[in-house]
Amino acid sequence: MKPLSELKLKVLDLLKEDARRSPALLATLLGVTADEVSAAITELEEDNVIVKYATVINSGKLDDEKVTALIEVQITPERGRGFEAIAERVYLFPQVKSVYLMSGAYDLLVEVEGRTLKEVASFVSDKLSTLDSVLSTKTHFILKKYKQDGIIFEDPEEDRRLMISP
Amino acid sequence: MTVQSQQQSDKSMLSYLAPRVREIQPSGIRKFFDLASGSKDIITLGVGEPDFITPWHVREACVYSLERGYTSYTSNAGTPELREAIAEYLYNGFDVKYDPKDEILVTVGGSEAIDLALRALIEPGDEILVPAPCYISYSPISFISGGIPVEIETYAKDNFKLKAEHLQAKITPKSKVLILNYPSNPTGGIMTYEDWLPIAKLVEKHDLIVISDEIYAELTYGGKHVSFASLPGMKDRTILVNGFSKAFAMTGWRMGYACGHPELIYAMLKIHQYTVMCAPVMGQVAALEALKNGLEEKDQMVESYNQRRRLIVQGLRDIGLSCHEPQGAFYAFPGIEATGLSSDEFAQRLLMEAKVAAVPGTAFGAGGEGYLRCSYATSVNQINEALDRMGQFIHKLKQG
Numbered sequence: 001m002k003p004l005s006e007l008k009l010k011v012l013d014l015l016k017e018d019a020r021r022s023p024a025l026l027a028t029l030l031g032v033t034a035d036e037v038s039a040a041i042t043e044l045e046e047d048n049v050i051v052k053y054a055t056v057i058n059s060g061k062l063d064d065e066k067v068t069a070l071i072e073v074q075i076t077p078e079r080g081r082g083f084e085a086i087a088e089r090v091y092l093f094p095q096v097k098s099v100y101l102m103s104g105a106y107d108l109l110v111e112v113e114g115r116t117l118k119e120v121a122s123f124v125s126d127k128l129s130t131l132d133s134v135l136s137t138k139t140h141f142i143l144k145k146y147k148q149d150g151i152i153f154e155d156p157e158e159d160r161r162l163m164i165s166p
Numbered sequence: 167m168t169v170q171s172q173q174q175s176d177k178s179m180l181s182y183l184a185p186r187v188r189e190i191q192p193s194g195i196r197k198f199f200d201l202a203s204g205s206k207d208i209i210t211l212g213v214g215e216p217d218f219i220t221p222w223h224v225r226e227a228c229v230y231s232l233e234r235g236y237t238s239y240t241s242n243a244g245t246p247e248l249r250e251a252i253a254e255y256l257y258n259g260f261d262v263k264y265d266p267k268d269e270i271l272v273t274v275g276g277s278e279a280i281d282l283a284l285r286a287l288i289e290p291g292d293e294i295l296v297p298a299p300c301y302i303s304y305s306p307i308s309f310i311s312g313g314i315p316v317e318i319e320t321y322a323k324d325n326f327k328l329k330a331e332h333l334q335a336k337i338t339p340k341s342k343v344l345i346l347n348y349p350s351n352p353t354g355g356i357m358t359y360e361d362w363l364p365i366a367k368l369v370e371k372h373d374l375i376v377i378s379d380e381i382y383a384e385l386t387y388g389g390k391h392v393s394f395a396s397l398p399g400m401k402d403r404t405i406l407v408n409g410f411s412k413a414f415a416m417t418g419w420r421m422g423y424a425c426g427h428p429e430l431i432y433a434m435l436k437i438h439q440y441t442v443m444c445a446p447v448m449g450q451v452a453a454l455e456a457l458k459n460g461l462e463e464k465d466q467m468v469e470s471y472n473q474r475r476r477l478i479v480q481g482l483r484d485i486g487l488s489c490h491e492p493q494g495a496f497y498a499f500p501g502i503e504a505t506g507l508s509s510d511e512f513a514q515r516l517l518m519e520a521k522v523a524a525v526p527g528t529a530f531g532a533g534g535e536g537y538l539r540c541s542y543a544t545s546v547n548q549i550n551e552a553l554d555r556m557g558q559f560i561h562k563l564k565q566g
Contacts, residue, residue: 162213163202
């Protein structure tokens with residue numbers, strides 16, 4: 001894959017901080033034209049580098065708290081397709097938020113979200129564990145999220161600097 | 167109470183003060199700070215320090231050193247490791263070579279370095295040349311050292327560069343020291359190699375010593391900072407002052423340094439050892455870590471400042487203020503003369519009516535009238551909001 005241009009990398013950095021920044025604002029920040037920024041964004045979207053503009057939610061602030069679990073899954077890879085086939089079976093379930101192939105003590109790390117603890121537990125026992133190539137699962141429920149996608153969930157501290165200084 | 171002690175207590179305490187201290191005026195920044203700190207929901211463009219926190223690994227290095235019990239004095243000039251790292255940093259970054267053994271002195275902030283330099287050099291009545299508008303401390307500390315500060319005007323039409331003819335006009339037989347501060351607080355002006363050459367000629371011709379405060383050296387956009395000490399023949403005439411506050415977001419650590427001819431540094435070291443002894447050891451540990459492993463983070467911070475610089479300059483121009491393009495530091499210095507208000511009046515009304523704090527140009531000397539210092543060391547959202555409020559304020563002014 002071709003390395004991304006400097007402009008595209010800078011656009012990505014700025015959008016990672018805040019996806020709602022307009023091309024006009026990005027253009028001013030980067031000292032280029034809005035057209036150049038728009039073209040870069042279009043290409044990034046077309047090349048599937050920017051996949052989605054999502055909102056990071058601090059779920060601890062919501063009343064209807066969902067339950068999230070990280071599940072370590074050990075599997076037997078399939079002849080010819082390795083881990084791909086089973087990974088696909090797993091990630092197609094709508095409850096599954098993310099799937100990673102891992103090195104180390106287990107093969108897949110699966111993030112599952114449900115409304116209740118029971119709902120997640122039954123997904124693991126009924127759907128995941130019963131797949132033919134799944135050897136074992138180990139479920140860890142997330143108790144509290146402190147940081148996600150580089151964003152710390154603690155309420156931001158006030159600016160400690162003096163209001164006016166030399 | 168005896169009659170004598172009664173008479174003594176009736177005497178104003180002010181009369182005990184040294185006249186030159188009594189005569190110092192409180193800084194315009196202090197006055198404005200008092201005004202701003204009583205207000206609420208303010209967006210501030212008034213701060214002269216990074217909005218980043220010192221990088222974690224730098225803080226962690228300090229914490230770890232404390233855990234291991236590094237709490238004693240260091241040698242007066244600073245730890246040899248730190249002085250060596252400073253020498254290497256200056257050589258790699260700015261083409262100036264200093265011997266860590268006797269040409270570098272670690273100080274409590276750049277401010278101490280400037281104070282030491284002036285106290286080491288100035289005899290009562292010597293004149294100290296200072297391009298203005300300038301950092302608020304230069305004139306008062308020149309005065310405290312017994313010297314007479316002489317301001318040299320710089321102008322927006324010259325992008326606030328120091329011009330040789332303006333310097334020449336202020337040189338007298340009493341001129342001894344020239345204080346330079348480029349990139350400049352508050353104007354954001356910088357000097358290129360070509361800009362420096364005629365200044366260096368005058369410095370040599372009139373046998374001046376230069377105190378070059380290069381605290382904003384790393385915050386130079388679109389070109390490399392040229393240290394005055396790197397000019398031909400200028401190293402021995404220059405006391406280069408720098409520090410960690412601005413480049414590494416370490417204002418509260420108070421870590422700075424001075425570099426120069428061994429005899430000058432030795433004179434400064436004598437005052438330093440009898441006053442502060444040495445810079446705090448924990449700060450020195452942190453500073454060493456910043457130089458060894460913090461250059462990448464520094465570059466990222468500089469990139470962010472550069473982006474915000476473009477935003478604020480464009481924004482100020484869009485709302486109808488004239489603004490030269492600052493090439494360094496993190497301040498925009500727009501002209502507000504067209505509004506018909508004085509700098510003080512404009513800044514006060516902006517604070518009260520639009521809830522935006524910025525510093526009136528007059529805080530930086532007489533040449534600052536007609537200007538406002540807006541720091542862009544704050545988030546993009548805050549800058550946008552401040553510009554919005556300023557735009558509405560100016561619109562209201564125009565409508566009368």
